[in-house]
Amino acid sequence: MPEGHVIHRLARENDALFGGRPVRVSSPQGRFAEGAALIDGRVLDEAEAHGKHLFLGFGEHWLHVHLGLYGTYGFGAGEPPEPVGQVRLRMVNDSGYADLRGPTACELLTPAEKAAVHRRLGPDPLRPGEAGDEAWRRISRSGSTVAALLMDQKVLAGVGNVYRAEVLFRLGISPHRPGRDLSRTEWDAIWADLVALMHDGVAAGRIDTVRPEHTPEAMGRPPRVDDHGGEVYVYRRHDQPCLVCETPVRTEELAARNLFWCPRCQQR
């Protein structure tokens, strides 16, 4: 479930398990064999996330991982088992192991190449000290919809389809509003809500966006389970009643992704 919060957790987990110690690196599947050999036995100096990109520093080599849509990381304690399925990258030390499957990117970068990745990414609500001003500059000048802009990693790094749908619902903003029609106040509210929601997501390891007053219990409705691990207002709830106003949640394809929103609650 890779939106930005997952990648920041992965940086933390990699650092906790492997940081400051030599690590054995291999590619059981073989597709990353050459890169793995270059960092095998070296010390993991640093683990860092920017948006959905993970960077693991081994001296002058930076291991760059992007999970894409299907990539998964699996951690375990103790001896690693025989690799199951296509394990692109395996890292092992005396404490445990990590297996990476199905990533879009698993490659070694030079410091200059790493800097180039950072340069093409917008501010990340989860990176300490980052502000939304740079994103606002682009949004306030753009005729694209706010829904498209929130998912554009050049504008803002780390937001995916779930956070996009949920933050717009929470602020009552129509996903179809052009960016240039947003007020600075509205943008500041979006940024602040993303900072809060995504930090919660890092802590919890899932995306929960429903305010206490809107839970099914608080609304006097039967309990509900979302099928993707978190409690949300509109993401993948199309045709189901809105948790607030009971209008059916709508969906539409926008730039090859599903957009979800409540036509009654999101008219601003």
Add this chain to the structure above:
DNA sequence: AGATAATGTACAT
């Protein structure tokens, strides 16, 4: 067992 969809990106057209 087979089909389908998915929280993402890059490239071709």
Add this chain to the structure above:
DNA sequence: TGTACCTTATCTT
């Protein structure tokens, strides 16, 4: 705008 990537969970048969 389409499609390739490449994996898994959740349907449908």
